[in-house]
Amino acid sequence: MRGHLKKSFLKRCRPMLEFADPRAFFLLPLPVLSYFLLPRQMSAGTALVVPEGVGRHIMAGAATGARGLAGVRLLAPFAVWVLLVTALAGPRALAPQQALPMSGRDLMIALDLSGSMVRDDFTLDGAKATRLDAVKHVGAAFARARAGDRVGLVVFGSEAYVAAAPTFDTDAIARTITELVIGISGRATNISDGLGLSLKRLESSDADTKVVILLSDGANNAGAATPRDVAALAGKMGVRVHTIALGPIALAEAPDQRGVVDVDTLRAMSDLSGGQMFRVRTTDDLRGVAQALDALEPTARAGLSAQTYREYWIWPALLAGALSLWFGLWIRR
Structure with a gap:
């Protein structure tokens, strides 16, 4: 009896969320692999000649700001990528429903x-x-x-x-x-x-x-x-x-x-x-x-159980879009 109750409890507590195509998560390390494996392209630019004192002041301020920006510049795009891959995997929840009875x-x-x-x-x-x-x-x-x-x-x-x-x-x-x-x-x-x-x-x-x-x-x-x-x-x-x-x-x-x-x-x-x-x-x-x-000619009273899914991919997709918009506006400031 106790074992039956335990199984019933575990069955009720089992998370209903699943993914339609979990293989999509294999795409997660793609940006990291691209960063290390693809050759870097150095962009040529023009030099600005300034006095030595002004240059030291500019570089000190840039170093202080760079420490704060580096984390955002790195984490925000990666978060967008994770959300997009999650949406592609198709999160969904099982929603069992009673199907129409079939009398034959x-x-x-x-x-x-x-x-x-x-x-x-x-x-x-x-x-x-x-x-x-x-x-x-x-x-x-x-x-x-x-x-x-x-x-x-x-x-x-x-x-x-x-x-x-x-x-x-x-x-x-x-x-x-x-x-x-x-x-x-x-x-x-x-x-x-x-x-x-x-x-x-x-x-x-x-x-x-x-x-x-x-x-x-x-x-x-x-x-x-x-x-x-x-x-x-x-x-x-x-x-x-x-x-x-x-x-x-x-x-x-x-x-x-x-x-x-x-x-x-x-x-x-x-x-x-x-x-x-x-x-x-x-x-x-x-x-x-x-x-x-x-x-x-009696009708059927008991129906067959049908399994349908409630799709949730739209939410990570929307969140990825909002985060991309915010990051684009923030980086242009």
Whole structure:
């Protein structure tokens, strides 16, 4: 026990300062070697003829001042050299930080931006809200909480587009969700292309787990392929597709009514790919789905330790510059 405490104490007291390239200190004796090894150059000058008494007075004063100046003339340049070499060696201190947790999962969120998403049959904070507003509110919070996942965003209407490429910056994905507007991808409902584009983004992924969360409030009425065929392809690729059927009325309940959700197709899509289908009629249902998906696809809670360095080379460099400036001004007096 005592030995363990001693090791712990020594570890805490160990200096954190180190040098990125300590070999730079081999340059320290360079000025001394240059002084002794390089041939000296004698400068020729003109002679000043003065009376003997005046000459003795000048030489006595010069000798007295020379003793004081010699030390400064020698030490100041050497101090500048030491500081510059220290800066070149790169003093730095270890600053351990907690890295982003890595879940090994790539997650694509595919959101329906068809015209029916403007229907105001949801509520937020006690007030009427459109389906899109409810999705923005809950979806942004869901994306922001996916720390450790690489998350991308696809939106689809008549066409499908990548609104945000897969990234670990979940805050950026959340901001993109809050900025979505109806019409940028057309007003039809092309579920097939929305899922197909998500699969294309996951095709080259080397993640251990690949997941698509697809939300739609309608029935597929655009695109060449059928949603079931694309979902079957997802199953062959090893991609789980969780579908969210958004809207109070299902297509099977009112086949002739517009703006109803095709629950049966969305359920078949999730079954074919090994995912789950969620039925959402209210904002509270949508919040519950977000919690259920968090349980089905948990995020990583513990991150890997990352080592970064805080650089200090600037301080000896600045000090060397200040000392050089002072010495230059002092020598010119």
